[in-house]
Amino acid sequence: MLDLRKPAGYFFLLLGVVLVATGLTAEFRAPLLETNLNLQFGVFSVLFGGVFLVLAWRARS
Amino acid sequence: MSLHLVDYSILILYFGFVLGIGWFLRKSVASSSDFLTASHSLPLWITSLAFLAANMGALEMIGMCGSGAKYGMMTSHFYWVGAIPAMLFVGVFMMPFYYGSKARSVPEYLKLRFDEKTRGFNAITFAVMTIFSSGISMYALGILLQAIFGWSFTVSVLVSAGIVLAYTYLGGLSSAIYNEVLQFFLIVVGFSPLAILAVQKVGGWEGISARLEPAMTESWRHMGTPQANPMGVEVFGLFMGLGFVLSFGYWCTNYLVVQRAMAARNMTDARNTPIVGAFPKMFIPFIVIVPGIAAVALAQMGAGYSIPEKNGGPDYDLVLISLMEQFYPSGMLGVGLTALIASFMSGMAGNVTAFNTVWTYDIYQSYVRKNAPDSHYLWMGRMATIFGTTLSIGAAYLARSFNNMMDFLQLIFGFVNAPLFATFLLGMFWKRATANGAFSGLVSGTGAAALTYGMTLAEGKGGWLGVMYEFPSSMAQNFWVAINAFVVCFVVTVVVSLAGKARPEKELVGLVYGVTPHAAEPAVWFKRPAVLATLAAAMCVVLNVIFF
Numbered sequence: 001m002l003d004l005r006k007p008a009g010y011f012f013l014l015l016g017v018v019l020v021a022t023g024l025t026a027e028f029r030a031p032l033l034e035t036n037l038n039l040q041f042g043v044f045s046v047l048f049g050g051v052f053l054v055l056a057w058r059a060r061s
Numbered sequence: 062m063s064l065h066l067v068d069y070s071i072l073i074l075y076f077g078f079v080l081g082i083g084w085f086l087r088k089s090v091a092s093s094s095d096f097l098t099a100s101h102s103l104p105l106w107i108t109s110l111a112f113l114a115a116n117m118g119a120l121e122m123i124g125m126c127g128s129g130a131k132y133g134m135m136t137s138h139f140y141w142v143g144a145i146p147a148m149l150f151v152g153v154f155m156m157p158f159y160y161g162s163k164a165r166s167v168p169e170y171l172k173l174r175f176d177e178k179t180r181g182f183n184a185i186t187f188a189v190m191t192i193f194s195s196g197i198s199m200y201a202l203g204i205l206l207q208a209i210f211g212w213s214f215t216v217s218v219l220v221s222a223g224i225v226l227a228y229t230y231l232g233g234l235s236s237a238i239y240n241e242v243l244q245f246f247l248i249v250v251g252f253s254p255l256a257i258l259a260v261q262k263v264g265g266w267e268g269i270s271a272r273l274e275p276a277m278t279e280s281w282r283h284m285g286t287p288q289a290n291p292m293g294v295e296v297f298g299l300f301m302g303l304g305f306v307l308s309f310g311y312w313c314t315n316y317l318v319v320q321r322a323m324a325a326r327n328m329t330d331a332r333n334t335p336i337v338g339a340f341p342k343m344f345i346p347f348i349v350i351v352p353g354i355a356a357v358a359l360a361q362m363g364a365g366y367s368i369p370e371k372n373g374g375p376d377y378d379l380v381l382i383s384l385m386e387q388f389y390p391s392g393m394l395g396v397g398l399t400a401l402i403a404s405f406m407s408g409m410a411g412n413v414t415a416f417n418t419v420w421t422y423d424i425y426q427s428y429v430r431k432n433a434p435d436s437h438y439l440w441m442g443r444m445a446t447i448f449g450t451t452l453s454i455g456a457a458y459l460a461r462s463f464n465n466m467m468d469f470l471q472l473i474f475g476f477v478n479a480p481l482f483a484t485f486l487l488g489m490f491w492k493r494a495t496a497n498g499a500f501s502g503l504v505s506g507t508g509a510a511a512l513t514y515g516m517t518l519a520e521g522k523g524g525w526l527g528v529m530y531e532f533p534s535s536m537a538q539n540f541w542v543a544i545n546a547f548v549v550c551f552v553v554t555v556v557v558s559l560a561g562k563a564r565p566e567k568e569l570v571g572l573v574y575g576v577t578p579h580a581a582e583p584a585v586w587f588k589r590p591a592v593l594a595t596l597a598a599a600m601c602v603v604l605n606v607i608f609f
Contacts, residue, residue, distance in 0.1 A: 002085045004107060004239050008246060011078045015071060019392050022067050028390035031365060032262055038392040041254060048250065 129353020196456020302540020480506025506550025
């Protein structure tokens with residue numbers, strides 16, 4: 001059966017890439033926000049997705 | 062709310078993964094058991110996260126954040142007094158009988174333990190209830206998408222129902238469970254920054270405590286009398302009503318959640334499913350309730366934020382979305398909204414997958430066509446997925462047309478569910494309980510719930526038979542309706558059972574505590590359900606003490 005860690009890993013990885021790109025290129029703001037949340041969360045999401053993929057890869061090998 | 066291409070892209074990315082999971086899992090469906098019960102094939106980490114995700118629908122998320130703003134830290138009682146003890150109880154004491162009896166559903170357990178009429182009563186009310194719950198969830202999603210994206214109600218309902226139907230039709234229960242777990246991660250990861258940013262903005266927990274009344278930040282100190290706290294309940298009503306009857310009734314007998322544990326690979330994993338799920342569950346208040354409390358403090362800061370209003374009063378249901386608007390820029394806003402939509406959809410999928418199993422095994426196979434080949438029941442399971450979703454769409458439109466009628470239906474289901482825990486408690490732990498006792502207890506308990514509601518009043522609700530007592534809040538009324546239903550069901554079941562003839566003990570092996578040999582415990586101590594449950598209970602007590 002499908003290892004859920006793979007689709008979850010790819011999802012958060014892609015989500016992170018989209019947000020990092022948004023954080024670096026666009027200046028979207030929110031009224032009470034003082035930081036570049038897209039960039040920060042994007043980096044976190046790439047790492048989060050990466051952990052899933054590493055776990056899935058280790059389980060397979 | 063101003064949305065950009067990136068927000069829509071994130072939503073489409075998520076939909077793509079959800080459908081892709083269903084597409085991949087279609088290959089693992091070869092029998093009705095694969096489709097409807099996942100054939101006891103899922104690993105513990107997946108079943109335990111699905112166990113709690115099935116309950117984390119969007120109405121729950123929006124409602125808990127709103128309750129945080131309205132009632133403060135006392136809302137955590139729904140988790141630390143309500144859910145956690147019940148999840149530990151079902152894992153340690155009840156799962157051996159659900160899983161060990163080889164029943165495929167909760168109503169089927171009732172048939173094995175009691176008789177056909179008790180199963181029929183539970184199966185039919187549960188099937189109708191899941192359709193309406195799914196419909197109400199769909200209606201709320203339709204309204205939300207209409208407000209945020211400007212989509213028409215019909216497009217919103219049809220698109221979301223179409224996606225849910227596609228992945229549950231393809232991959233059955235496994236697909237629904239996998240997507241629930243993905244949704245769980247998205248919710249936790251997507252809403253955590255909101256909690257952190259909101260609390261940071263008001264100066265941390267100290268900043269919140271300094272700005273708000275103590276009753277908003279302390280969960281126990283103001284429970285002496287109903288008048289002393291914003292929830293309007295006192296300790297006994299809370300422990301018995303919420304902590305015992307309502308929570309145990311929901312977590313221990315509702316097939317929607319129990320089905321997730323029954324999909325586990327073996328008895329130990331099935332028992333550990335709710336127990337392992339309890340660990341993340343006890344920290345969910347920090348993601349959903351604390352932002353609601355922070356929102357009230359933020360509104361008092363004069364930083365440009367105020368609690369949303371409706372008809373001149375606060376509209377607590379909009380607190381979560383209003384916070385997202387304040388703290389999330391485009392991009393993160395897409396993540397937050399996708400998490401919210403995901404939780405709506407997985408709530409729907411949970412109801413649809415529980416409905417198709419109960420329909421196929423407990424209604425169709427029991428009353429319509431008994432001895433058909435398995436391929437026929439697989440086909441019926443898929444058909445039930447289609448007409449279950451279609452009926453839910455109908456219920457969503459019904460909710461749109463007759464708002465009060467849906468409130469009324471939810472109330473009726475509350476009456477049916479309230480006494481159920483007494484039936485299971487006696488059924489599993491008292492070998493003398495009989496089928497007639499269980500059935501008459503259930504019916505009279507339901508009647509007691511209706512009577513209590515009909516003779517009491519709270520916030521203008523109830524009292525259609527005359528007002529004998531007025532509760533300070535509708536929450537207190539709900540708790541006492543549940544308490545009375547439980548007590549009447551318990552007493553009637555005991556009295557009628559004692560007047561009848563009990564089943565021979567050998568027929569109750571695997572179904573009742575005391576005549577069933579104990580399940581073998583795993584050799585490693587940290588995998589033992591009792592050890593894990595004790596650890597979870599200790600952590601839960603610590604959380605209660607910290608926020609006392």
